[in-house]
Amino acid sequence: MAEAARVFHTTTFVPSFNSLHKTQKPKPSFVSRSTVRRKFQSLRCSSSLESATTAMTTNNQEVRWGCDIDSPENALALQKWLSDCGLPPQKMGIEKVEVGERGLVALKNIRKGEKLLFVPPSLFITADSQWSCQEAGEIMKKYSVPDWPLIATYLISEASLEKSSKWSNYIAALPRQPYSLLYCFFFCLQHLCVVFRTRAELDRYLEASQIRERAIERINNVIGTYDDLRLRIFSKHPQLFPEEVFNIESFKWSFGILFSRLVRLPSMDGRVALVPWADMLNHSCEVETFLDYDRSSQGVVFTTDRTYQPGEQVFISYGKKSNGELLLSYGFVPREGTNPSDSVELPFSLKKSDKCYKEKLEALRKHGLSGSHCFPIRVTGWPQELIAYAYLAVSPPGMIGQFEEIAAAASNKTAMKKDKPYPEIEEQALQFILDSCESSISKYTKFLQASGSMDLDVTSPKQINRRLFLKQLAVDLCNSERRILYRAQAVLRRRLRDMRSGELKALNLFDGLRNLFK
Numbered sequence: 001m002a003e004a005a006r007v008f009h010t011t012t013f014v015p016s017f018n019s020l021h022k023t024q025k026p027k028p029s030f031v032s033r034s035t036v037r038r039k040f041q042s043l044r045c046s047s048s049l050e051s052a053t054t055a056m057t058t059n060n061q062e063v064r065w066g067c068d069i070d071s072p073e074n075a076l077a078l079q080k081w082l083s084d085c086g087l088p089p090q091k092m093g094i095e096k097v098e099v100g101e102r103g104l105v106a107l108k109n110i111r112k113g114e115k116l117l118f119v120p121p122s123l124f125i126t127a128d129s130q131w132s133c134q135e136a137g138e139i140m141k142k143y144s145v146p147d148w149p150l151i152a153t154y155l156i157s158e159a160s161l162e163k164s165s166k167w168s169n170y171i172a173a174l175p176r177q178p179y180s181l182l183y184c185f186f187f188c189l190q191h192l193c194v195v196f197r198t199r200a201e202l203d204r205y206l207e208a209s210q211i212r213e214r215a216i217e218r219i220n221n222v223i224g225t226y227d228d229l230r231l232r233i234f235s236k237h238p239q240l241f242p243e244e245v246f247n248i249e250s251f252k253w254s255f256g257i258l259f260s261r262l263v264r265l266p267s268m269d270g271r272v273a274l275v276p277w278a279d280m281l282n283h284s285c286e287v288e289t290f291l292d293y294d295r296s297s298q299g300v301v302f303t304t305d306r307t308y309q310p311g312e313q314v315f316i317s318y319g320k321k322s323n324g325e326l327l328l329s330y331g332f333v334p335r336e337g338t339n340p341s342d343s344v345e346l347p348f349s350l351k352k353s354d355k356c357y358k359e360k361l362e363a364l365r366k367h368g369l370s371g372s373h374c375f376p377i378r379v380t381g382w383p384q385e386l387i388a389y390a391y392l393a394v395s396p397p398g399m400i401g402q403f404e405e406i407a408a409a410a411s412n413k414t415a416m417k418k419d420k421p422y423p424e425i426e427e428q429a430l431q432f433i434l435d436s437c438e439s440s441i442s443k444y445t446k447f448l449q450a451s452g453s454m455d456l457d458v459t460s461p462k463q464i465n466r467r468l469f470l471k472q473l474a475v476d477l478c479n480s481e482r483r484i485l486y487r488a489q490a491v492l493r494r495r496l497r498d499m500r501s502g503e504l505k506a507l508n509l510f511d512g513l514r515n516l517f518k
């Protein structure tokens with residue numbers, strides 16, 4: 001079965017959507033709320049939207065669609081609805097589990113190599129799904145909205161229709177607070193005054209990790225996408241897309257759901273879909289099985305790579321992702337040391353005091369790089385591009401003729417000629433990597449030491465839970481990233497020590513020989 005890594009890289013959806021409409025300047029919307037409500041009520045498809053509008057938010061902050069995932073009732077209703085809609089009898093049932101709160105658990109013995117699930121396409125939500133409010137669907141198609149924002153809007157539209165939507169049982173079982181980091185950060189940003197006294201306090205949580213930048217970038221992409229939809233479409237059709245329903249609150253919820261549940265199906269030409277039931281499966285770093293569409297059984301399946309006894313939780317893989325990526329999209333960090341695909345982004349920069357700074361920068365720019373760049377350090381090692389970047393950073397003016405060639409290797413355009421292409425600067429290059437590694441380690445250590453003393457200014461149990469939860473995730477991520485850096489530090493120190501003692505030996509030998517000849 002082909003790998004169906006879950007797709008939650010914002011670069012694949014939001015930027016392409018934004019770039020289509022770069023020229024549009026934000027215009028103020030002059031549609032008053034009362035006009036919206038009047039027009040909105042007159043539409044047939046909005047019959048139950050009015051109640052949805054009031055039902056949607058608590059204190060104008062949180063959507064009320066979905067459920068608290070620690071209560072199993074909605075999931076059980078989902079299970080029943082799915083079998084009524086044609087989901088074949090399952091060897092797994094939905095239960096409260098230790099990993100992932102709710103998950104699918106084996107009800108019978110399951111063999112290795114067995115196909116499970118068989119969710120038919122009639123139960124998927126895709127960009128081609130029928131809108132309960134047909135008119136709204138036609139407008140979205142007319143504007144050629146790409147898949148991700150289209151499905152996000154679809155989900156809101158159907159959620160707001162509550163029981164009148166075909167998907168009401170599915171939506172009722174979705175988490176009210178999707179645990180993607182996107183949602184956590186949004187939550188924090190919105191509750192800034194209540195939960196975090198300053199933005200700086202929020203920043204401290206992930207200060208050491210590059211994931212903070214990625215989370216902020218993702219949030220900005222979602223806000224940009226929402227603004228674009230609002231300006232181009234919603235404000236022009238307020239009766240179909242009233243602001244009470246289609247607002248940033250509901251979009252942060254629907255994108256949170258997409259980030260943590262949407263699957264890409266390689267056998268359906270890479271199409272993305274929400275697949276009810278299949279999206280109750282939790283991730284394990286130890287399994288190597290992925291969701292995909294199976295043409296012969298005409299449904300979404302996965303093939304087990306191990307046996308399961310009744311009562312055991314069944315897992316799939318969400319793809320070979322680092323702990324930071326898992327945190328960003330799904331809001332969890334695997335137990336320390338259990339993720340063989342874990343990596344940490346380590347930042348490197350050319351020194352501004354370098355005599356050849358300008359020339360090196362020029363060479364890097366020619367190959368699409370800049371004076372500062374992040375490279376992944378994996379549990380298993382680091383890429384050749386990082387080594388090339390380090391060689392360039394430390395190379396002396398005498399090597400100016402090779403700058404281009406080294407920059408090309410740093411950008412992965414060409415491989416470096418040999419394993420150790422420039423032995424005369426190898427030691428400095430390793431030291432350069434070690435310095436960056438150690439400076440990052442000290443940032444992580446500072447955060448981890450401070451995290452024990454971060455006080456909790458509690459105004460409600462819900463807030464303290466949320467805040468503690470985010471803090472614990474940040475601590476887990478920083479511990480796992482620092483652990484990779486410690487390992488890299490040990491390897492680098494050993495190599496440098498061996499190199500220096502080798503050099504010393506060679507020097508002693510040379511001195512010995514010189515004395516002999518004297």
Ligand SMILES: C[S@@+](CC[C@H](N)C(=O)[O-])C[C@H]1O[C@@H](n2cnc3c(N)ncnc32)[C@H](O)[C@@H]1O
Pocket residue numbers: 069099100101102103175178179180260261279280281282283284329330331332333334
């Ligand atoms: C596709 S859903 C899986 C079903 C989900 N547990 C539920 O109750 O709706 C993905 C979400 O499950 C949770 N999850 C999945 N794998 C996990 C794991 N290994 N550890 C902790 N949480 C996990 C995370 O909250 C993630 O955002």
